[in-house]
Amino acid sequence: MHILFIADPPESFKIYKDTTFAMMRELQRRGHTLAVCGPQDLVWRSGGLVTAAVRTVRLTGDPVQWFSAEAVAQPQALKDFGAVLMRKDPPFDSEYFYATHLLEQAEREGARVFNKPRALRDHPEKLAIMECPQFIGPTLVSRSAEAIRAFHAEHRDIILKPLDGMGGMGIFRVKDDGLNLGSIIETLNRDGAQTVMVQKFLPAIAEGDKRILIIGGQPAPYCLARIPQGGEVRGNLAAGGKGEARPLATRDREIAEALGPALFARGLLLVGLDVIGEHVTEINVTSPTCFQEIQQQKGFDVAAMFADALEAALTRS
Template sequence: MKLAIFMDHLDDIDPDIDSSLAMMSHACARGWYCGYFTFSDLFCQDGEVFACVTEIEVDDACQWTEKTGRVQPLRDFDIILIRKDPPFDLAYLYATQLLELVERQGVLVTNKPQSLRDHNEKLSLLHYPEVCPPTLVSANIDCLKAFWQQHHSVIFKPLDAMGGKSVFHVGPEGTNLPVILEVLTAQQTMCVMAQRYIPEIKQHGDKRIILINGEPIPYAFARFAPKGEARANLAVGGIGQVVPITEQDRLLCQQLAPGLQAQGLYFVGIDVIGDYVTEINVTSPTCARQITAETGVDIIGAYLDFLVTKVRTSRI
């Protein structure tokens, strides 16, 4: 198999936890050709999509050796994984449009480029109102204030960030609410998401559950907020713990699975707090390595097995 990953530069990742690096490690262990490319490496000439792909060898400890980048037509690859981190900006949009051309030539490109465009990691929840907490999306400050007045304890977050960036919890006292909304909405020119605060996060954490083709891994990575912080994201100091998923977690996954499968979203990380899904992460879900380290469940291996089956089935 010949694999390439569209991702951020390796200098910008955390090698101790990055799932994309683990995917390359597993691919190399199977004897696959493995390479990666970034947005600046990608181009299209006369309808043919190319990238300057850097071949990479990654060992079991996720230590790597890079070779000199070489321009290659992407149609020559068996699998291309889209694993670039948000924000989903214009550059990301253009990349999915170019990679969709490669997909049309018979290459397995996943997660599916069109679905990444259609499936904002925050807004996609609106398609599943039965699994998400009370939620409002608006740029109107009065509308957002009314939502807070209704629920008294609310999480406000931008639609295009990750890792807990610019996420605010406003409690019953309403501290700094006007200025928070002015900044997040950029003076009512940008939509933000408001969700009722779910207090179960204190006891059970913010659980990352990974789904492969709609099937959940039986363990989750629960993230707990540090003292004095409402956000549980690892990027802001959250503490993680591997836990078995519950029957309620499975029910939530069952409700999401048909839509995810139909859209070609094969590797997904959902965030669950209490009885609710709060985000559906499709660009570059992580936490696979933490779960595998604690449980021995080979998440990345299972994903690569699934991809191999998809490739072989498409060629029959």
């Protein structure tokens, strides 16, 4: 089967930790062939099929020159691939949004896209948690400075973050003294022009922000706890957090087993739940990571679990 990855340029991959690379390696090991392109390579002409300028690639096993690729990209209809994996990293900006529309058209033409484009649009990674209030801490979504101030007055220790942030960017903590709250609100809500998420601070962050992977509706048996270092409040690996693989706790499994089947039914083959203590803080659907860290520390082959789920989904479709 020929599989297309829509992703950032492979030249930019850090293959010692990259999850898309781990997927590619396992799928090639199983005999599938691989191609790559970026969202910018998608094309839809009136009266025609959705195509992309793609490069066929092969992993070499060399840690430096880790792949070989065609020198010139060739146009190919997305429906002609066995599967199309949308793995472009955030931000989920207008261009990402438009790409999901082209991918949805490709689905109508017969392409099999994972995660489903409509599901990507319908599950903004921070807002999606509001559907499951039983699993989240006190949370506010608002443009209103007054509403944010009232939330702080009620909870006294809060986290503020932009809805379109990634990798821990733009996250602020405001403690009981309210120091710099006004300035932070102005920075994030841009004088009421931009919506902000505000959450009660969860002290359990000291034990790690856990990434729980749900594949084909089922949780992987291990999570990756991203533990803040030094005086940092963010556990994100991109913000310097330390990754520690752990077996799922009872509460982790309860959350994953409650949410996993419903998310899978909506077309989300791969989901990354972020959990602090006993509370879900984000539902990641664009390009969830942490496959390699879990395998390296615990020996569990997450990429194989993913490939099993993908092959099973293709058999059913």
